[in-house]
Amino acid sequence: MARTYNFRVKNKQFLVDNLVMKLYSASHRLCKNKLIPKWGGSYRIIHIRGSGTYILEEMKRELVPRTWHVLKLRKYYI
Incomplete structure (x- = not known):
């Protein structure tokens, strides 16, 4: 088993300067209603911390306050 x-699991990996969306946590101010999207933003990866954690920045060149794990990120398609 x-x-x-x-065999079927595909590991996600992102590179520096890739655009990603992040998963909002349940306590996020935008997630009070169940009809609001759970994924948001377009963020740029600026640094890879190893073992699947990334440092992000917003498109306005402001750093996101903490690191994000690969399971909480999704590729952003333009």
């Missing part, structure tokens, strides 16, 4: 599972 493990071999079949591992």
Whole structure:
């Protein structure tokens, strides 16, 4: 079973300067209504911290306050 599972799992990896969207947490001020999108923004990856964590910045060149794990990010398509 493990071999079949591992065969189908695709690891996500992002590079520096990729655009991503981040998952808002349940306590985020925008997630009070269940109809509001859970993914938001267009953020740029500026640094890779290793083992799947990234440092992001907004499009206005402002840093996002903490690091983000790869499971909480999704590729942003223009």
